[in-house]
Amino acid sequence: MAEPDLYSILNVTKNASASEIKKAYYKLAKEFHPDKNPEAGDKFKEISFAYEVLSNPEKKDIYDRHGLQGLKDGLGGGGSSSDLFEELFGGLFGGGGHGPFGRGFGFGGPRKPQRGEDMVHPLRVSLEDLYNGKTAKLQLSKKLICPKCQGQGGKAGAMQSCRTCGGRGIKVTMRQLGPGMVQQMQSVCPECRGEGEVINEKDRCKGCKGKKVIPESKILEVHVDKGMRDGQKIPFRGEGDQMPGVEPGDVIIILQQKENDVFQRRGNDLFMTHTIGITEALCGFQFMLKHLDGRELVVTSEPGKVIEPGSVKCIMEEGMPTYRNPFQKGNLHVKFDITFPPNKFADEKQLKQLEALLPARVDVKLPTGENVMEVDLMDYEPNQHGSHDRREAYDEDDDEDHMGAGPRVQCAHQ
Ligand SMILES: [Zn+2]
Ligand SMILES: [Zn+2]
Incomplete structure (x- = not known):
């Protein structure tokens, strides 16, 4: 089985020139930058690492002659390159690393995420809370590394590599499709549930029953600051579920503002x-x-x-x-x-007094003649009760006379 090839990571051949490598790197880095492509995971780091090695003549030479192992030895202790190396390729060389190629390339243990998932919790707050600020206590349940066994699942040495999957956490089944054609299928190992390790029942930690983690309920103090908004996120770094060998994710509180009656x-x-x-x-x-x-x-x-x-x-x-x-x-x-005041709120005399105070009426010249007809204004409220049933809407006053059939418009005689 081949180990990851830094040249193929950059999509270039082994004879690629320095400028071709640079070009290829810029193209891929653009495509897989976490800001643009957050789902790509470690791809960006792999690309960056491949470029860091292949753009450096000394490192490139070591890699060309001795491969990744040579680089690992050459990088020695400390330094950002060696940390990145461990992060990316640690799994290749055993020793409990979780490199991205652990599963895909069949090296080392099962692939584990390097960072746990974030846990998102809504927090309902009032507009008053957002105006005045407040401290809310939020109880949440999370997984904690078992303090009894420090996440080992049992006493030292009790954990054994799973024999069913050879510690890889996945089961590979071959299926003969035809002469010379084999289909390879992978599934999560049923024996160790993908952990790659098993522990005898009698050796299991009493605290966590061999699960390495225990459930814990924790109270977070959420400081809602003055002026925060609906939808604003308040992160708690590293408060997500713990898992051995994995950096815990964050707990993220999302504020949800309740409607206010006034504002x-x-x-x-x-x-x-x-x-x-x-x-x-x-x-x-x-x-x-x-x-x-x-x-x-x-x-x-x-x-x-x-x-x-x-x-x-x-x-x-x-x-x-x-x-x-x-x-x-x-x-x-x-x-x-x-x-406005209700109908008939004043008598004729009072209306005269009121009118004397109000701005003068607009002078309207009324026409005369055969074509002129005087008509009255009636009250008309088609959706009095928000009902779609017209009949119901107009049946309010029983003492009213409705004239004949047709739309029964209630007219108030005042
Ligand atoms: Zn297994
Ligand atoms: Zn334990």
Whole structure:
């Protein structure tokens, strides 16, 4: 079986010139850069390593003559190259490494991920929490390396290479398809469940029953800072499941903001709707607004300032605090809905008095003649109850006379 070939990793031949190697590297590095291709895993590291060796005449010479083993010996202890070498190719030479070629090339133990998966947890928070900041305690269950056996699964030496798969964690089955044609099929070894190692029942650690890890429930203190947003991620480095020989992944908390009854948020600005009466809209008003931190704002609109229906006014710096700069705040926008008085709220005399105060009517010239007809305005509310059944919508007042068939429009006689 062949060991990984640095030339094929870069897609070049053994006679490739330095500039061809460089070209090939730039092309692949672009394609497999983790920013662009996060699924490619270690591919980028392999490419970088292959280039590091083949672009260095001294290293290239060692590799050409002695292969990877020669490089490994040559690199010696320490240094970034040797660390990268261990990370990438350690599995090739046994000794518990987890190189990416461990399985594919049939060397060493089974392939294990180098870093565990991240665990994502949502955290529901209120807009008040995001305004004021808070510390939330989140309980989560994770796997911990068994403290009794330090993740060995048993006493030293109890762990044995699996005989069924020869320690590779995979079972290879050959199937003769025809003369000279063999299909090779790989599956996870049923004996060791892909671990490559087995342990006798009597030698198993009592703490973890030979599983190397134990379940643990842990409480994380999540600091929700002022100004954080819906969807913002709070990472806890290395708090994911532990596994022997694997760097644990992160726990990532994702904030989910609950709807607020009063405020909507857009960026650092807050939006709300406030309903006032016609008198307030025309004559000025004050109202009390309870803010997200419990302060009570008295909002004043001076007499004489007319508020139109649907108009939006702004209260400066009463929006959300800025993340990491909480003394700087967005603005609060208030949209005004205006309620009008009910029908017949005043008698004729009062209406005259009121009209005297209001702006003069628009003078309308009424036409005369045969073609002119006077008609009345009736109330018409097609979707009174949000119902799609027209009949139901108009059947509210039983004392009303509905005229004949056809769409029964309720007309109020006032
Ligand atoms: Zn096995
Ligand atoms: Zn144990």
